[in-house]
Amino acid sequence: MGSDSEYWSDYYAVTVDRPPWETVRLAIRRFREEGEAAAGAPPPRFAVDLGCGAGRDARELLRAGWRVLAVDREPAARETLEAAVETEFRPRLQIRVEDLATVVIPPCDLVNASLCLPFLAPDAFHPTWRRIVAALRPGARFAAMLFGDRDESAPDPTMTCLPPDEIRAALAGFEIEHWLAQEDDRPTALGEPHHFHLVEFVARRI
Numbered sequence: 001m002g003s004d005s006e007y008w009s010d011y012y013a014v015t016v017d018r019p020p021w022e023t024v025r026l027a028i029r030r031f032r033e034e035g036e037a038a039a040g041a042p043p044p045r046f047a048v049d050l051g052c053g054a055g056r057d058a059r060e061l062l063r064a065g066w067r068v069l070a071v072d073r074e075p076a077a078r079e080t081l082e083a084a085v086e087t088e089f090r091p092r093l094q095i096r097v098e099d100l101a102t103v104v105i106p107p108c109d110l111v112n113a114s115l116c117l118p119f120l121a122p123d124a125f126h127p128t129w130r131r132i133v134a135a136l137r138p139g140a141r142f143a144a145m146l147f148g149d150r151d152e153s154a155p156d157p158t159m160t161c162l163p164p165d166e167i168r169a170a171l172a173g174f175e176i177e178h179w180l181a182q183e184d185d186r187p188t189a190l191g192e193p194h195h196f197h198l199v200e201f202v203a204r205r206i
């Protein structure tokens with residue numbers, strides 16, 4: 001997989017109309033169920049969508065009534081998301097073109113990170129993980145899709161692809177509500193063959 005702007009622009013063109021990932025759907029559902037169980041109107045929810053890309057997850061959160069801060073370092077991500085988002089949802093969306101390694105992650109109900117954190121080298125990945133955890137108060141959630149250590153990208157020193165056990169250990173202080181680790185050979189969104197080792201989870205801060 002490449003990491004240059006041209007690669008990502010092509011990626012956004014292909015993925016802009018794809019459905020949201022199951023992880024973000026599940027997190028939204030959990031919050032909705034909690035809201036229905038509680039007395040009174042549910043509080044307005046705020047999510048930070050890291051590495052938002054074309055915004056498949058950010059737009060699902062907006063459709064569910066959330067306020068969303070979407071972050072990606074590629075200007076083309078912002079352009080694609082701005083063009084795709086429904087006008088009525090625009091006031092609830094803020095987009096920042098920033099690096100995940102340095103962006104300030106405000107306190108929020110959900111940090112969503114689909115297929116983006118592995119693109120950080122270890123010296124940025126681990127501090128970013130700690131900043132994510134610090135942004136989540138008890139009851140908040142972390143939904144993510146990561147690459148495991150058997151992914152084809154794992155030997156790349158600019159990336160971080162951890163063994164599933166290490167990811168689980170890094171979620172100490174969370175109740176893991178959803179966990180799936182799987183391997184398969186299939187094309188990337190841009191049609192390149194790839195051995196995937198995907199680890200996805202939804203976890204609730206205790």
Ligand SMILES: C[S@@+](CC[C@H](N)C(=O)[O-])C[C@H]1O[C@@H](n2cnc3c(N)ncnc32)[C@H](O)[C@@H]1O
Nearest residue numbers: 051052053072073074098099100114115116119
């Ligand atoms: C595989 S795409 C996933 C996009 C989106 N989350 C999705 O699931 O469709 C990875 C995204 O992470 C972004 N990204 C990678 N490294 C980043 C970094 N250091 N800072 C900000 N964004 C980054 C890329 O620009 C790209 O949009």
